[in-house]
Amino acid sequence: MQLKTQVLVLGGGPGGYTAAFRAADLGKQVTMVERFPVLGGVCLNVGCIPSKTLLHVANVLNEARDLNPAGIKFIEPEVNLEQLRDWKNKVSSQLNTGLAALAKQRNVTVVEGTGKFVSDTQAQVDTQLIEFEQVIIAVGSQPVKIPGFPNDDPRLMDSTDALNLEDIPKKLLVVGGGIIGLEMATVYHALGSKITIVEMQEQIIPGCDKDLVKPLMAKIKKDYDNIFLETKVKSIEPLTEGLKVTFEGKAAPESDVFDKVLVAVGRRPNGHLIDAGKAGVNVDERGFIPVDKQQRTNVKHIFAIGDVVGNPMLAHKATHEGKVAAEVIAGMATEWQALTIPSVAYTDPEIAWMGLTENDAKAQGIDYEKAAFPWAASGRSLSIGRKEGVTKLLCDKKTGRILGAGIVGTNAGELIAEAVLALEMGATVEDLALTVHAHPTLAETLGLSAEMIEGTITDLYIKKR
Ligand code: NAD
Numbered sequence: 001m002q003l004k005t006q007v008l009v010l011g012g013g014p015g016g017y018t019a020a021f022r023a024a025d026l027g028k029q030v031t032m033v034e035r036f037p038v039l040g041g042v043c044l045n046v047g048c049i050p051s052k053t054l055l056h057v058a059n060v061l062n063e064a065r066d067l068n069p070a071g072i073k074f075i076e077p078e079v080n081l082e083q084l085r086d087w088k089n090k091v092s093s094q095l096n097t098g099l100a101a102l103a104k105q106r107n108v109t110v111v112e113g114t115g116k117f118v119s120d121t122q123a124q125v126d127t128q129l130i131e132f133e134q135v136i137i138a139v140g141s142q143p144v145k146i147p148g149f150p151n152d153d154p155r156l157m158d159s160t161d162a163l164n165l166e167d168i169p170k171k172l173l174v175v176g177g178g179i180i181g182l183e184m185a186t187v188y189h190a191l192g193s194k195i196t197i198v199e200m201q202e203q204i205i206p207g208c209d210k211d212l213v214k215p216l217m218a219k220i221k222k223d224y225d226n227i228f229l230e231t232k233v234k235s236i237e238p239l240t241e242g243l244k245v246t247f248e249g250k251a252a253p254e255s256d257v258f259d260k261v262l263v264a265v266g267r268r269p270n271g272h273l274i275d276a277g278k279a280g281v282n283v284d285e286r287g288f289i290p291v292d293k294q295q296r297t298n299v300k301h302i303f304a305i306g307d308v309v310g311n312p313m314l315a316h317k318a319t320h321e322g323k324v325a326a327e328v329i330a331g332m333a334t335e336w337q338a339l340t341i342p343s344v345a346y347t348d349p350e351i352a353w354m355g356l357t358e359n360d361a362k363a364q365g366i367d368y369e370k371a372a373f374p375w376a377a378s379g380r381s382l383s384i385g386r387k388e389g390v391t392k393l394l395c396d397k398k399t400g401r402i403l404g405a406g407i408v409g410t411n412a413g414e415l416i417a418e419a420v421l422a423l424e425m426g427a428t429v430e431d432l433a434l435t436v437h438a439h440p441t442l443a444e445t446l447g448l449s450a451e452m453i454e455g456t457i458t459d460l461y462i463k464k465r
Helices: 014-025 041-046 048-066 081-105 159-164 177-193 210-223 314-331 359-363 379-385 414-426 431-436 444-454
Strands: 002-010 032-033 109-112 115-117 122-125 128-139 142-143 171-175 194-198 226-228 233-241 241-251 257-258 259-261 267-269 302-304 342-346 349-355 368-374 389-397 402-407
Touching: 002 014, 002 210, 014 032, 014 041, 014 128, 014 142, 014 159, 014 314, 032 128, 041 048, 048 081, 048 159, 048 177, 048 259, 048 444, 109 128, 128 159, 128 233, 128 314, 142 259, 142 359, 159 177, 159 259, 159 267, 171 177, 171 257, 177 194, 177 210, 177 342, 194 210, 194 233, 210 226, 210 259, 210 349, 210 402, 257 349, 302 314, 314 389, 359 402, 368 414, 368 444, 389 431, 414 444, 431 444
Parallel strands: 002 032, 002 128, 032 109, 128 302, 171 194, 171 259, 194 226
Antiparallel strands: 115 122, 122 128, 142 267, 233 241, 241 257, 342 349, 349 402, 368 389, 389 402
């Protein structure tokens, strides 16, 4: 069987389906290949969406417990895991159905299976040959497996297994203090697991400024059994009573036994899985496919987007790249121009940051000014019982132009959007300080941190230098 298409999209995740839909809207005839029987990729099926669904549950459980000091006591919650799993799956399947409808409305042909290149004009999906004029590679990434670990033991989980919620282990070890590890630790802790985290670097979420990580670290230090920094797992031995883990590091014990272990040490791109060489497309040794600002690979009519083209591996980067590729294919002069891609860790408290981090500013020798507004001075923050937050703003010392922002605290992921827009619009701290923010809101803290730099703040007393 042979199928002919103008634009072939390999992968139906957020990058792939956005590219496919945009290309179809621009008049192209599009075929999208997806290995799962449903659209949405890792993000919708085994990533962002199911994890956020479970994190919502975790937040409600934690908030209910946190009301004790206010004189409100709920009875201990009963967790019906099967029902919780169904509820989580239902959220994803609603979105799956929506995407299938969107594809149909646009006459995008969806082919189920794993696509590989046969040449620079043909791809194969099982027995079906697809001939294309142009192609967008959006094949994503997969969790890194550590060789030598008992990877076939069901007690050793990756993020997909952890989201499956087979059970609630009494004692869970999370290897990797990055975003996935910390988000899943939040979920399992709220459901009753005792958590240990082992992170090889000297801080959790190593890409983020230390002062933003501090409030999260302080909270989980109290909540979790152990957080071992600058520590590695040397070996994992499957025993009947659990997984015996041997550590190598400063403060860690030599070994301990856990009911389950989640390995979340990063993701690797799927560039080597598609026979890209048969189409003449360069793939580097790690599996990334290099592209230019128009998402074009070294082959003129072949484009690539999302996790497979490089970090950060984030759905919102992939969707924007998908639009760029589709528009270039349709003859538009589009190129990637976004000034920043925000990052959000949906932990408790959440951490969000965008633009220049302070670490980057220092490393690049940039002359910046900074303010960090403590949420302990925010009425809104105190009223929700969470005062550990901080809103940090960085600006250019000479021009006052906003360079970066970081927020740690409840809803940081939502709040960062204002800073992203400010950066994109070339706003200065004066613009932010003079923007009227509703009171009392957590969003106010951005205006207040700008006022700190401007020297106009009245909610805090800062001695003149
Ligand atoms: P990550 O790179 O964010 O974190 C992995 C962590 O593991 C790092 O801190 C690293 O230092 C540590 N590590 C690596 N090897 C180790 C070892 N042998 N022992 C101990 N620690 C080790 O990766 P991740 O958390 O797996 O996430 C993968 C990707 O998915 C990232 O690009 C992330 O941004 C993305 N993601 C984003 C979100 C979100 O936006 N909220 C959520 C989940 C995942």
